Amino acid sequence: MRTQVVIVGAGPAGLLLSHLLGREGIDSVLLERQTAEYVQSRIRAGILEAGTVRLLREAGLGDRLAVEGMEHRGIYLQWPENRHHVDFVDLVGRSVTVYGQTEVTKDLMAAREKAGRPAYYSASDVTLHDVTGSPYVTFVDSDGAARRIDADVVVGCDGFHGPSRAAIPAPQVWERTYPFAWLGVLADVAPSADELIYAWHPDGFALHSMRSPRVSRFYLQVAPDEDVARWSDDRIWTALAERLGVAGWTLRTGPITEKSVLPMRSFVATPMRYGNLYLAGDAAHIVPPTGAKGLNLAVADVALLATALTASLKHGQDELAAQYSETALRRVWRCTHFSWWMTSMLHRHGDDFDARLQLAQLHRTVTSEAAAKELADNYAGLPL
The missing domain is CATH 3.30.9.10 (D-Amino Acid Oxidase, subunit A, domain 2)
Structure with a gap:
């Protein structure tokens, strides 16, 4: 099989990237080591930033979000005998929305199935090859058959323990x-x-x-x-x-x-691009959940990467792709600092x-x- 983009990992980051690329006419194939049922049932983050909500709506994924999402103006900060409301809308003109990652995943999986974009769940022995040249990925499908997919680009959305980051020799890690x-x-x-x-x-x-x-x-x-x-x-x-x-x-x-x-924990690995391999989401960074940044940071990576790959694969313009790692990491470190600050301020130690x-x-x-x-x-x- 040949496609333009192989996406390793079919969680919300991988599904969203496939969806955004598909809207631009770019073909992709998703590989996921877990079953579809397992992916859909994972309970993770539940707070969506204003930009994440806007992106999902613009991408045609906002129908259930509009009905079931709960918009929140801010948060309460509390210590003994004190509770204070921090109103985000009054302060910066933006709100957040409570809508679980499980629900986002359901919406994305439904969109993938409707569009007929190919995905292999329960894929094992996923291995990346020649990522600095003509990349391809080998794996064993759910029926036990060995497969190979050639591509222009491979994107690792496969989390901390996936094979994508391991394909980058000697990454720098914090x-x-x-x-x-x-x-x-x-x-x-x-x-x-x-x-x-x-x-x-x-x-x-x-x-x-x-x-x-x-x-x-x-x-x-x-x-x-x-x-x-x-x-x-x-x-x-x-x-x-x-x-x-x-x-x-x-x-x-x-x-x-x-x-x-x-x-x-906090974790950041660089670079987020190596040859024709790109990393997004937990494959490159993890933040403590105190600041509600994990899923939103993955969405920001994917939004940036979808734009860069569209420019490169559709129009032959490689500047954004060349800048992807540096650009993404500026936001990653800002969110890492905010998550550390919230965690350090609120946890007794x-x-x-x-x-x-x-x-x-x-x-x-x-x-x-x-x-x-x-x-x-x-x-x-x-x-x-």
């Missing part, structure tokens, strides 16, 4: 592992607040989020090696009530349907001196318009 993790909880209960609540507490960080008007998402700061089995439903609700509690507010409780421990510094930063953020604007500008999302 990594930060945080001394805490999140206990993530999904519950069948209506949200207890109109916005997300980011709470600093002496016992550790807590986050009140939501997935729909009937489903809430919560996070508690725990140790990286925390055993989920030690957290009964009663213990979880007690900890959330303590860390999120303020006078006159009540936490709604309900059946907990999912519990998991999420490690916290260090000694009491560190705690006082965190509280001083929180107070500054909610009392200074300049500081609040900086948070709002980054959280609501820089222009694509």
